[in-house]
Amino acid sequence: MTILVTAASGHLGRLVIDALLARGVAASDIRAGARDTAKLADLADRGVQTVHLDYADAASIADAVAGADKVLLISGTDFGQRVAQHTAVIEAAAAAGGGQLVYTSAPRATTSELVVAGEHKGTEEAIAASGIPATILRNxxxxxxxxxxxxxxxxxxxxxxxxxxxxxxxxxRVDYAEAAAVVLTEDGHLGAVYExxxxxxxxxxxxxxxxxxxxxxxxxxxxxxxxxxxxxxxxxxxxxxxxxxxxxxxxxxxxxxxxxxTGELSRLIxxxxxxxxxxxxxxx
Known part of the structure; x- marks a missing residue:
């Protein structure tokens, strides 16, 4: 089994990889994606697969998701571009036959007036439209x-x-990272939306x-x-x-x-x- 973690050079991505390793996932079964793979050198030294993955580069996305059984899509930081960028990852993962996509969303994303909720709502809609089995983590x-x-x-x-x-x-972040590792390594979370x-x-x-x-x-x-x-x-x-x-x-x-x-985070971890x-x- 291969688990792809996107934005793996960021704070949350690194913590997720640490949590996966702590839960017994072999380093060789983890694929870390980032725009700058030089920032992943320490992970490569630990045996983690490292790949170039730029949300704005379709070719890099296709290469990164190829053969991945599960994909953790950590929301990007290019505000105003995120729905299109996230959708590119979602569609590539679906086309590659991924068994689970996990997405870090926002509280009550589909109904909230939160200023940052709109792009998360759009991403959740793209996930639903793709048909890929998914778990939504509304952090x-x-x-x-x-x-x-x-x-x-x-x-x-x-x-x-x-x-x-x-x-x-x-x-x-360590709490949210552990929750992501749980849903990536345990059964029973497909189709779930966690607040x-x-x-x-x-x-x-x-x-x-x-x-x-x-x-x-x-x-x-x-x-x-x-x-x-x-x-x-x-x-x-x-x-x-x-x-x-x-x-x-x-x-x-x-x-x-x-x-x-909601208590859902403490229950998960x-x-x-x-x-x-x-x-x-x-x-x-």
């Missing part, structure tokens, strides 16, 4: 997304947002407290209106597009779109998800 936010906030708070002593009392049920996230949802005021615990000093939380947040981000030199995304994302959190606690403080501390 909530990664705790590591807030390492930049931690660094900024270390300099300013402040966490500021317009999220109000909205909550985020984040988990660490994955942390066991505890937290507010940004609680995030400030957690960051303070990691840094060993008090960090204040400043609640902003969207207008105040926009002005502060503009004063900090951010461009209009980035400001719009950040303010919209905070509005999504304020509206509860990332706050759902057989342990509690990584607590917020531990996840931040590990990445600091």
């Amino acid at each position: 909530n936010w990664y705790t590591e997304n807030y390492l930049g906030t931690l660094a900024q708070a270390g300099e300013s002593g402040v966490v500021a947002s317009s999220t109000g009392e909205g909550q985020v049920a984040s988990a660490s 994955l996230g942390g066991d505890v949802a937290w507010t940004h005021a609680e995030l400030a407290s957690a960051i303070g615990e990691v840094l060993g000093r008090e960090i204040a939380y400043v609640a902003q209106t969207p207008e105040e947040q926009s002005a502060a981000l503009e004063a900090a030199g951010l461009d209009a597009g980035t400001i719009g995304f950040v303010v919209t994302m905070d509005a999504n959190i304020r509206d509860g779109l990332l706050g759902e606690v 057989g342990r509690p998800t990584t607590p917020l403080v531990e996840g931040l501390r590990a990445g600091a």
